[in-house]
Amino acid sequence: MHIERPKQIPSQSFQRKMKATMSESSELKxxxxxxxxNRGLSILDFILRLAAIVGTLGSAIAMGTTNQTLPFVTQxxxxxxxxxxxxxxTFFVVANAIVSGYLxxxxxxxxxxxxxxxxxxxxxxLVFLDGGMMALLTSGASAAAAIVYLAHKxxxxxxxxxxxxxxxxxxxxxxxxxxxxxxAIILFLVMIxxxxxxxxxxxx
Numbered sequence: 001m002h003i004e005r006p007k008q009i010p011s012q013s014f015q016r017k018m019k020a021t022m023s024e025s026s027e028l029k030x031x032x033x034x035x036x037x038n039r040g041l042s043i044l045d046f047i048l049r050l051a052a053i054v055g056t057l058g059s060a061i062a063m064g065t066t067n068q069t070l071p072f073v074t075q076x077x078x079x080x081x082x083x084x085x086x087x088x089x090t091f092f093v094v095a096n097a098i099v100s101g102y103l104x105x106x107x108x109x110x111x112x113x114x115x116x117x118x119x120x121x122x123x124x125x126l127v128f129l130d131g132g133m134m135a136l137l138t139s140g141a142s143a144a145a146a147i148v149y150l151a152h153k154x155x156x157x158x159x160x161x162x163x164x165x166x167x168x169x170x171x172x173x174x175x176x177x178x179x180x181x182x183x184a185i186i187l188f189l190v191m192i193x194x195x196x197x198x199x200x201x202x203x204x
Contacts, residue, residue, distance in 0.1 A: 038117040041198045045191055046110040052187040053103045055180035056137065060096035062177035063089060063144070066170055088143040089174065095140030096181055099133045106130075113198070120199065127195045134188035141181040148174055 084090050154162035164171035
């Protein structure tokens with residue numbers, strides 16, 4: 001006769017230990033992957049800040065050095081166009097200069113986030129500062145873009161002449177200076193989004 005031995009059912013304490021070890025291993029895996037992702041986001045943020053510095057600084061220099069003198073002059077009048085003749089262009093230059101200076105000062109924080117993946121307070125600070133600088137840059141670029149449009153198209157109702165018909169070089173420079181500024185606005189949006197993703201991963 002064969003006597004069948006009853007199958008040993010694992011005790012509840014053993015099952016609890018197994019669940020605990022599995023949960024600990026999953027937590028360790030998630031903790032290993034999170035810093036790597038956050039470090040990648042921080043590196044991308046640093047690269048985007050460098051690109052935004054180039055865009056805003058280039059826009060400020062392009063607009064600030066724009067001037068054109070028409071070849072024909074009279075005895076008492078010389079036709080010359082400069083960026084500081086229009087207050088909106090001056091505001092554009094100042095706004096881009098301020099934002100580019102801020103971006104340079106924010107680079108150490110971006111490097112700190114690469115080294116310290118779980119930094120929370122400085123990320124929140126950069127989100128607010130980035131939002132404020134983006135608003136300043138947007139206002140300056142929008143004001144300048146409105147004047148550039150009037151310079152190209154004119155407005156008959158307000159007797160605003162299309163001066164770009166005479167000042168071709170001047171209008172080309174001021175139009176080109178807007179590209180870097182609006183590109184920097186898009187980069188700010190991406191940087192704010194990346195900071196939000198990094199903050200959400202830090203809280204998990």
